[in-house]
Amino acid sequence: MSSGAEDGLAVTVRDKRFGARQVIADLTFRAAPGEFVALVGPSGCGKSTLLNILAGLDPAFEGSVQAPPGRLGMVFQAPRLLPWRSVADNLLLVDPPGGAAAVEDILAAVGLAGRGASWPNHLSLGMQRRVAVARAFAVNPAVLLMDEPFVSLDADLAGSLRDLLRALLAQRPTTVVFVTHDVAEARDLADRILYLAPSPTRVEREEVIMNRSIKEKQAAARTRSG
Template identity: 45%
Template sequence: MTGLMVSLAGKSFAGQAVLGHISFTLDAGERACLLGPSGIGKSTLLNLVAGFDTDYQGTITPPHGRLAMVFQSPRLLPWRTLAQNIALIPGAPDLAAARTLLAEAGLAEAADQYPEKVSLGMQRRAALCRALAVDPALILLDEPLVSLDPATAEQMRQLLRRTLDVTGATALMTTHDRREALALADRILEIGGSPATLVRDRPSPLSRAERLDPDKVETAYKALFKHPD
């Protein structure tokens, strides 16, 4: 079954081409990382896939079912507690179920706190819970681990893998970090150039079990990106 079909011919901002031809298809349940340097157009592409921006050339076909996006900045409503942030979205569960989701993300104690009272890592996890609350068929994650300290990033990485394992959702994540892509993805889609095109589309050399091992990630990183261009 198909999880996502992208056949982009171009995307411009005010006449300036940012994205060129980018075509790929994800199987249902597949986890792909869109890899590329800062400013290349990763968030732009994610916004197109999410349907937030419909001003582009080409065709993007999301799967049947719900779509959820986890933004780079958590975007929680500051006047709602973490649990209320999850319970208040359309189609989401009640407060009790929101608390259960938060508890599974290690946030039981923080469920009734306001976002500004908790760390960025906790806000990120809450934002992930909010996305999962709608049981999405496709989940889009924009730089889910950026600006987290190593221990918090590891916590988030584990939560992300666990939740994707449980939900079976198709996932499209963005990152500029090659090791991160190897640690999380079944498939690595590298974009580059100006306007950005798909320069490499390859399956991860690591199985889901193998990529839990940081040594295996490091070995694959050296083998795959020895001659970065």
């Protein structure tokens, strides 16, 4: 990912292919600083492929990705924790500014205070997903990429992780690109939703959601008047 877009994230993928098969065509979007953009599309349409491009993990595409200076946090579709390292060591691997103390802070912030010595495989999937979120926030990301981070969790647990994400973003604001196939989840979290059409993937339409800060101001106003 090249830097230079001080004003947020600017993405153009003109062409992405696997062999002869075109997966993404003429897909363009921007995310303003601090904006939460959700990408919604059907299974297999190319969402993970797109996030890998944004993360700089897949340079084999035609187009450009401009991101603000700073580090990138990524939550993969599976938690992807190293099973032979403790939870704290998994977080230290990303070289968080602030080191071990910062790791303890972020574990506490995701509800896992004191669990740094645990082995990832001894944690429930919900807890592993919390660790994956903690690892992404541990680098103080300028951009946070999330690939269906709460998939395969029951509805209550997914809801509580969405609450957790909102709380983390209130404390540690950053620009977010969040991939999901769940429209309700996108509407619950995002400022703006881009709906992706498949074969090849491109942006079909956009939905602007009343953003978090406005929602919060209105909730505060309701509390005052009620």
